Every structure is written in structure tokens, then in C-alpha cells.
Amino acid sequence: MNLNYAERMKYVKPSAIRELLQFGANPDIISFAGGYPDPQLFPLEQLTDIFHTAVSQHGRNALQYTVSNGIPRLREQLAAKMEGEGVTCTADDVLILQGGQQGLDLVAKMFINPGDLIITENPTFLGALIAFAPCEPRYKAVTVDEDGMVVDELEEMLKQNLKVKFLYTTPDFHNPTGVTLSLQRRKRLIELANQYDFIILEDSPYRDLRYQGTSVPPIKSFDTEGRVIYLGSFSKVLAPGLRIGWAVASRKITEGLGLLKLAADTQTSTLNMVAVSTFLDTCDVNALLASIRQTYLHKKELMLDTMRKTFPQHVSFTDPKGGLFTWLTFAKDFDATKFLAEKAVPLAKVAYVPGATFYPVTQEMNHARLSYSLQSDQLLVEGISRLGQVLRDHQHHA
Numbered sequence: 001m002n003l004n005y006a007e008r009m010k011y012v013k014p015s016a017i018r019e020l021l022q023f024g025a026n027p028d029i030i031s032f033a034g035g036y037p038d039p040q041l042f043p044l045e046q047l048t049d050i051f052h053t054a055v056s057q058h059g060r061n062a063l064q065y066t067v068s069n070g071i072p073r074l075r076e077q078l079a080a081k082m083e084g085e086g087v088t089c090t091a092d093d094v095l096i097l098q099g100g101q102q103g104l105d106l107v108a109k110m111f112i113n114p115g116d117l118i119i120t121e122n123p124t125f126l127g128a129l130i131a132f133a134p135c136e137p138r139y140k141a142v143t144v145d146e147d148g149m150v151v152d153e154l155e156e157m158l159k160q161n162l163k164v165k166f167l168y169t170t171p172d173f174h175n176p177t178g179v180t181l182s183l184q185r186r187k188r189l190i191e192l193a194n195q196y197d198f199i200i201l202e203d204s205p206y207r208d209l210r211y212q213g214t215s216v217p218p219i220k221s222f223d224t225e226g227r228v229i230y231l232g233s234f235s236k237v238l239a240p241g242l243r244i245g246w247a248v249a250s251r252k253i254t255e256g257l258g259l260l261k262l263a264a265d266t267q268t269s270t271l272n273m274v275a276v277s278t279f280l281d282t283c284d285v286n287a288l289l290a291s292i293r294q295t296y297l298h299k300k301e302l303m304l305d306t307m308r309k310t311f312p313q314h315v316s317f318t319d320p321k322g323g324l325f326t327w328l329t330f331a332k333d334f335d336a337t338k339f340l341a342e343k344a345v346p347l348a349k350v351a352y353v354p355g356a357t358f359y360p361v362t363q364e365m366n367h368a369r370l371s372y373s374l375q376s377d378q379l380l381v382e383g384i385s386r387l388g389q390v391l392r393d394h395q396h397h398a
Helices: 007-011 016-025 044-062 072-084 099-111 126-135 151-158 183-196 251-265 270-282 285-310 336-348 377-397
Strands: 094-097 117-122 138-145 164-169 199-203 228-233 245-248 325-329 367-371
Touching: 007 126, 044 270, 072 094, 072 228, 072 245, 072 270, 094 099, 094 251, 099 126, 099 164, 099 199, 099 228, 099 245, 099 251, 117 126, 138 151, 151 183, 164 183, 183 199, 245 251, 285 325, 285 377, 336 367, 336 377
Parallel strands: 117 138, 117 164, 164 199, 199 228
Antiparallel strands: 094 245, 228 245, 325 367
């Protein structure tokens, strides 16, 4: 049988994310690959009670269809949360999503025609590239340093009279590098977007996971022209299995995204929306966040300390102030993809994400993303020590 696929299927390829999920399922491998939150931090008791109440007391409504943009109470709560971050919005500016990833997919469908130019960080989030790919954009990528996207470089790029459809950024604890966009650069980014007339897609699923330093306001809080689309998520705070995220944007944009969502899945799970809303109303979210932040700070410091003790001197890594990831840079001629397949997995029984897959234009082979969030202290130290050993052996034989 001839499966006569649409042209866009040429751009839908097996991704590293699918491979990562396989690593995560293999008990023999210590995986630092997927950005999985620590399941020990899921508020199981509270969610058990909340789901029981939702079904026993509100089941006829909680199990029924609802409005496609999300139940009103949850949208009100999220508008209030965003107002607390300095973002001017109402419940009508909020769209509930099937996780933040759906927001990337819907924005792509809404804005990208084949050949349109998207600007991203270099490197950028792999999941965004996967979401954008079927719409066939072109990319330009801007260098990232310890203060996030280098906005001066962006400005020089924009002076070339480019027609930019939107700029995609993960400003808080960037995936994959872990760095955070500085306040000064956020303000300048908005000025450039206003001047050169492009949309900013601000993807911030890690924003609540700051465990060091001072919080920086969202880019959306500086938006005076309705050109920033903010994506948030409960996946790293409550539980990813709930698949609850949200978008905040101008009414015109959220209405368009809502129509695309209606076509994609009708609505996000009513039961899960009721559960998250009830959690926000009845549980101590700040206490949960304090526990999560304390745990991830400990895990980050444990991973970085173990790297300092066991890795070759030439391997550098970022020291994030929040989020789930550190970004490794090896010697220029090091191929992290080849090393994963030939050494890390078979010899050390350790997995990470090779960095090449995060580059939208020109791949760089000598990087890797490691997540410190999932593994126990014991497995974290064991896995990093094993990886350090095979790196030292490799260096010795090189």
C-alpha cells in the first residue's frame, strides 16, 4: 500500500526525546537525560484526596465536557498568579493547555508559513524545534552566554532587514544550558521586538524552580503592545502526568490559539483542571515549592561537586540558579553523540542528551545536557563518577 503522506511529514523525524524516554525506562541505565521531575516530590496525599473529592462530590461536572479554553476558576487563578509577577492580564487572556508543549505546537500552527524566519537561542529547546518543524520554518540562532541570549548580537542580526515571524526564548533556567536572561536584556528584547515588529514566544516552564538569587520579572511583564506569548506549566511543580499548562497573551492571540486547540483535542481534561484548581485553592503551594527548591539545589550541588572531583579538568559546565539542567562543554574535537553510544551507555551504563540536537542551524558536537532532578543522591553520585571514569579513560587513550 502506498501511504501518500503530506509533505510536512518529511520534517517529522525520530527525535532524541523518544530515545531519552527509552533510556529512562531501562533499569540498568542511570539516566541524566530526560528533564523528569523527582517523583518523590509529587504531592501524592493531597492529590489523592483532591481527586477523590472531585469525583465523589463534583463528578458529574468534573467528568463532563467543558469550555475549550479551560475552566473559569483555573483561568482566574492563573491570571492572578501572572498579575503577581507583574503581567497585566485577566482570565480571558489565559488559555489552559495540554502541557506547555501544546502551546509550542499551537503557536507554530498559528504563525508559521513554510520559509518563515524564526529566531531562537543557540542552543535551544529540542521540543520547540520538534513542534515547529512540520510548519517548515527557517532559523537564525543567537549565541547564549551566562546572562542568556546575547541581545547585542540579535540587534546586529535584525539590522540586516530580516523579516522575523517570531523569536522563541526560554529565559528562566534555559533548556538546555540552565542560564537565565538578565533583566537588562529582557527590557532590550522588548524594545527590539517593538522596533522590528515581531512576536516573542516566552517559554517558561521552570520559572517557579528558582533556588538561588533574585527572581527576574517575565518578559511578558514589559509587554506594552501585546506581542509576547507566555507559556507556563505545572509539569515541574505538581506532576507532568496531569498535562496542565497555560498560555497568556493578548485576547486576539488566545482566541486564535483556542480555536486551534478546539481542533486538536477539544479541551484539556476537565478532571485534571478541577484537581489543579482545587490544589491551588486548598493546599500550601509555597510550602511545596520550598521543598522542591531545596531538593533541587541539593541535587545540583551534589552533581556539580561530583563532576569537579571526577571529570577531566577541561570539561566545563554551567552552574544554574534554578531549573533542572546543567550544560557540559568538552574539548572542540569531542563528539558527545559518538561517546554516548560507544562509551557512556555500554561502559558506564549512563545516559545524557548529546548537545548537537539542540542546535537549529549548525550543530556543535562537543556538548551535553545533564539533568540532576530525577536520580537519588546515591545513583547521582554513582552515575556521575562512572561517567567521569570513562571520560578520564578516553582522555588518557586519546
